[in-house]
Amino acid sequence: MITVGRKVPAFSAPVTNGTAAGSTWKLADAAGETLVIYFYPKDMTPGCTKESQDFRDKHAAFRKAKVRIIGVSRDSLKSHDKFREKEQLPYELLSDADETVCKLFDVIREKTLYGRKYMGIDRSTFLIDGKGVLQREWRGVKVPGHVEEVLEAAKSL
Secondary structure, three states: OOOOOOEOOOOEEEEEOOOOOOEEEEHHHHOOOEEEEEEOOOOOOHHHHHHHHHHHHOHHHHHHOOEEEEEEEOOOHHHHHHHHHHHOOOOEEEEOOOOHHHHHOOOEEEEEEOOEEEEEEOOEEEEEOOOOEEEEEEEOOOOOOHHHHHHHHHHOO
16 A cells, blocks of 8 residues: 555556557656546546546646646546547546556545445545655545646645
């Protein structure tokens, strides 16, 4: 599990980036860059779509601040391809079907929907500096205003 102020252990996951579906993305691919990793429950759902759109709409501001964005959910690469295309997302999405990355960041939580309990992703965002050290974390994220807060924190690094 990761901790603020400590280096994030190396990890990798399948990524869809519009050029080579089925490629593997590694944390080392972002070496030297400030990185925002946001975990969301499911492609094409209202809250996740809004959060992804907010990151999309602020993408230029993140790039200007030299910050890279990565989204992570348990959805398949095929689902991610459709989601990225539909929402015109300019950043990569990782498919974590086996929950390896989710468990590393400790974002799997018991949730309740219509009285039924299940294990799912707790909407969370992590800010990692260019040396691979976790600088900030947001857990139990509420979408309105979140992306702006993350951008301001990233700019302060």
